[in-house]
Amino acid sequence: MVISRRNVMLQGAVIGAGVIASSIPGMKALAAGQPPERRTLEGLAWNDPIVATYRDAVGLLKQKSAADKTGWAGLAAIHGLNPGAYKFCPHGNWYFLPWHRAYILTYERIIRQLTNNDDFALPYWDWTTNPTMPEVFLDPKTKDGKPNWLYVDDNDFQQDWKRTWPATDPMPSRFVGPAVLQDILQAPDYESFGTSRPRGQDSLDASWVLKRTGLQGTLERLPHNMVHNSIGGWMPSAMSPRDPIFFMHHCNLDRLWAVWNSLGNSNSDDHFWKDMTFTDNFVNPDGSSYSPKVSELASPETLGYTYGLPSTSIVATSFPNLIALQGKLVTLHASGVPKSPDVKTFTASPSGLDFGTISNPLTVPVSVDAGLIAAVSRRRPVSSGTEFLNFAAAREQRATGARVFAFVRDVATTQPQNTEFRVFLDHPGLNAQTPVSDPGYVGSFGIFVHGEHGGHGGGDANPSFALDLTGAMQRVYAGGQPPSGKIDLQFIPVPIAPNDPVGTLRPGAVEIAFVNA
Amino acid sequence: MANTRMRRIAPVCTLVLSFWCSTSHAQENDPLFATVDKPAIITATRRASAAPIGRPEVIVGISRYHPSADGSPVEVVVDGRVEGGSDREIGRFGVTPDREFVADDPSDAQRFRFALPPDFAAHVGAGEALTVTVRLVAVRGSGKGASLRVADVELP
Structure with missing residues (x-):
């Protein structure tokens, strides 16, 4: 091996961090005090450097020979011997989390070296906040016409491998939703959180790592197992690492372990857990063995990456952005424009007298500043679970930066008692079947009908609604298409019950407000 | 010939x-065998000699699992019922990898842990039986061909 300046630095950093490994790239940032941060895929465009680096690296790894143990097939063989049989990887016991932490770390280090990018950190798929499959994995070609190595269409083991989960369907919330997340993070001890010891374990013999007789808690039995099984293709098999989305799924599980620890929960102190060594299970970027002990895998930061989790000890009064945003929104709700350089509003009204119907949705084009759209689509999302660490800090993070709201005023309707009114952003083929899981879905509103009134022609003033457009704008423009100076806000009425007569709607005006806090 | x-x-x-x-x-x-058309039903009672209930829970062991014929995903739903009550969901799980699994030795069963709802825990703690229904449900497709066998249900 050539001894470079970088390698010398890396060796020093690694030893300084107390990690027994060699030739580990990516520790330069750690030596400087801040390891690379693993980020959510939400809001990352196809050509974002994180996504592009991962895609390029997967391509390089896939083009290596199947016999190369640092190639795509060779690394997957660490996990499974074939689609039906695991090799080293533990499931259904308490080594599940640390083993997979070391496994995805193996890839992260190899990718850093392969791409000569020491700042690279794997992104994660936060399926709680973004339950649909990340868009950057779904098309065979990238937007500039090159092969998308994150797409799966393989033939191996005498069969074809393709994902089967529909691109626009969210993972069911009963597998990945907020209630599941809450249940996971409330686990009182490590063995409830990360699966318990295999039944009867009485030694540190390596055979215990493969015993699947521990008690699977919510983390493993629901989001882990059901996301694997639902995606289809390689993912339900023991060769699941052949699908590049495996690492984004496991990265999120790894993140949730870090969140649970950050809540003040301790890992097991049991000798049979912390002193187990995964001997010769993994490889370093140079092909040598990486054999970490479980106790060496407890902290992401000592391994050369971080999730940038907020501190649990921030004083709850220091949230200036949240306070500023609240002040600006109070004025906006009152139909006034705040005299602040941090607020820009753009107004439009529907043309003509047409109402939006189920077969002919109403589109209201609004001319806006393209630079403001770009600022919103670049803002940093808040990942699930951070509110458990510090609810006020998570709210502050959500309030920080560029946000955008729609004020839909004076909405005239018919049949409001039977109708849900859905709002979408820039959807080219919007119809009644467009699901609420669509990236362009903004939200819905209904109208409480009291007495004989309701609908245009009723005696009451028509209602108005405020909708947060920030998430939809980030999702719509995460694809990387440059925003124009116009957005389309779209309205479609759908029946609440399948056979109900469906109503119509027409807003008097639409205000788009960009707020910077 | x-x-x-x-x-x-x-x-x-x-x-x-x-x-x-x-x-x-x-x-x-x-009664321990389940498909998408037929649940497994097991009645369990907490041993009188068991230690006082700490975190009330039920553990379901699976000794056999077979995926659906067309590979479409299935989930396993665990319901509970105490005497005089009706079935209520306790939790769900999946089996990964989604491949044939057989534990010839019952101690090799895959095990899944669920917190018991407080009212169930009170009944179980008082020595009453808990009837556990384990259902296979298709996530997509029909789920035909999927099956499992419950090894045991524990009330620790």
């Missing part, structure tokens, strides 16, 4: 078919 071969194969086929039929019939009548 073909007839000779047929005469030799026929008894073997008959034997295999009758074994398959009897196995299939036995599975249908096995």
Whole structure:
């Protein structure tokens, strides 16, 4: 091996961090005090450097020979011997989390070296906040016409491998939703959180790592197992690492372990857990063995990456952005424009007298500043679970930066008692079947009908609604298409019950407000 | 020659078919066996000698699992019922990898842990039986061909 300046630095950093490994790239940032941060895929465009680096690296790894143990097939063989049989990887016991932490770390280090990018950190798929499959994995070609190595269409083991989960369907919330997340993070001890010891374990013999007789808690039995099984293709098999989305799924599980620890929960102190060594299970970027002990895998930061989790000890009064945003929104709700350089509003009204119907949705084009759209689509999302660490800090993070709201005023309707009114952003083929899981879905509103009134022609003033457009704008423009100076806000009425007569709607005006806090 | 071969194969086929039929019939009548059309139903009672309940929970062990014929995903739903009550969901799980799994030794069963709702825990703590229903439910597709066998249900 050539001894470079970088390698010398890396060796020093690694030893300084107390990690027994060699030739580990990516520790330069750690030596400087801040390891690379693993980020959510939400809001990352196809050509974002994180996504592009991962895609390029997967391509390089896939083009290596199947016999190369640092190639795509060779690394997957660490996990499974074939689609039906695991090799080293533990499931259904308490080594599940640390083993997979070391496994995805193996890839992260190899990718850093392969791409000569020491700042690279794997992104994660936060399926709680973004339950649909990340868009950057779904098309065979990238937007500039090159092969998308994150797409799966393989033939191996005498069969074809393709994902089967529909691109626009969210993972069911009963597998990945907020209630599941809450249940996971409330686990009182490590063995409830990360699966318990295999039944009867009485030694540190390596055979215990493969015993699947521990008690699977919510983390493993629901989001882990059901996301694997639902995606289809390689993912339900023991060769699941052949699908590049495996690492984004496991990265999120790894993140949730870090969140649970950050809540003040301790890992097991049991000798049979912390002193187990995964001997010769993994490889370093140079092909040598990486054999970490479980106790060496407890902290992401000592391994050369971080999730940038907020501190649990921030004083709850220091949230200036949240306070500023609240002040600006109070004025906006009152139909006034705040005299602040941090607020820009753009107004439009529907043309003509047409109402939006189920077969002919109403589109209201609004001319806006393209630079403001770009600022919103670049803002940093808040990942699930951070509110458990510090609810006020998570709210502050959500309030920080560029946000955008729609004020839909004076909405005239018919049949409001039977109708849900859905709002979408820039959807080219919007119809009644467009699901609420669509990236362009903004939200819905209904109208409480009291007495004989309701609908245009009723005696009451028509209602108005405020909708947060920030998430939809980030999702719509995460694809990387440059925003124009116009957005389309779209309205479609759908029946609440399948056979109900469906109503119509027409807003008097639409205000788009960009707020910077 | 073909007839000779047929005469030799026929008894073997008959034997295999009758074994398959009897196995299939036995599975249908096995209360621990579940498919998308038939749940497994087990009644469990907490041992009188068991330690006082700390975090009330139920553990479901699976000794056999077979994925759906077309590979479409299935989930397993665990319901509970105490005497005089109705079925209520306790939790869900999936089996990964989604491949055939057989534990010949019951101690090798895959085990899944669920917190018991407080009212169930009170009944169980008082020594009453908990009836556990384990259902296979298709996540997508029909789920036909998927099956599992419950090894045991524990109330620790």
